[in-house]
Amino acid sequence: MEESKSFGSAVLFGVIAVFLLLIISSFIFSLILRFTSTQESSLGIVTTAITFITLFVGGFVSGGKGKQKGWLIGSLTGILYTLIIFLFQYLGYDSLFSVEQIIYHVCYILTAMMGGILGVNITTPKTRSV
Template identity: 60%
Template sequence: MIEAKNVGLSVIYGVATILLLAAVTSFIFSFILSFTHTQEKSIALLITIISFFCVFAGGFICGGKAKQRGWIVGGATGLLYSLIIFLYQYLGPGTLFSWEQLIYYICYTLTAMMGGVLGVNIAGGPQHNS
């Protein structure tokens, strides 16, 4: 049986990983955009790919910590991350998700689920003796 405390802690680690990686990559890209002649639209695809990698890594860490039911903990990580971004966007600028953003965050949640499943399998989930 999966413990709620273990799931909660795993999800927190996963979301913290996503936010940390996102902050570091945002910092790097802000320097690139500030000190070079690069325009944001020319690296938009790269930024999207890296954001999916960050979410996958968060799901992977989450699944590795939980050691079981990676799709549940990964999905919870993706949903919590999406909720945090939604609240930031709604309470800050006061806007809701657009349809395009909603699709992105559904894909982020699915990506975190895949990361969670892989994290459980690589971390070595519980061993069952038959």
Template identity: 60%
Template sequence: MIDIKKFGVSVIYGVFTIFLLAVIFSLIFSLILTFTDTQEKSIKLLVTIISFFSVFAGGFICGGKGKHKGWVLGGATGLLYSLIIFLYQYLGHGSIFSLEQLVYFTCYTLTAMMGGVLGVNLMGGSHQDY
């Protein structure tokens, strides 16, 4: 059985981790783009890789904090992250997800689920003493 309060707190920690990493890496990349001759198109793959790392880390933190059902916790983290981005894009910019974005956010959710499973197994799953 999932404790709802622990579930919610875990998911919030995971989403906060994703956004914190996004802010940190956005600052780093904006400084690189501002103060060097690097073009945005030349770091597109690196940005995508770091995006997946951030979502994985958010799922990992969420799973470690929740200690049970990492795939559910990670999936909820990925879905909440996607919902927040969708609402920002729709309400703030008046556009909806494109097909490419739907594929990305589906993969983000799956990545967060994998992070949640690994987080539970490495950081906090219940262990029995034999």
């Protein structure tokens, strides 16, 4: 029971980190679009890269918080993010994911999983003797 509670709070911390970083980056991009002559179409690759970095950081945060099974915690972070985005799109815009969006979200989940693995391995002290 304690392990699932720890996993839940770790995943929640990761998803909160993801959305906070996305809100901050969205604010920065909106300032760039408002006060420069940059077009929205020219930021497509940059926003995709920022999303991947954000999911990696969210997985890293959740893995560091959970301290074990980083692949599972990172995957759950990515899956919860995907579920929230899917529900927002389905309930708000009445549309399902396209094939391209499904591919992106599978890659987001894998990226969050890698962040979770790295988060566990970097934040957990080494107990191995040489």
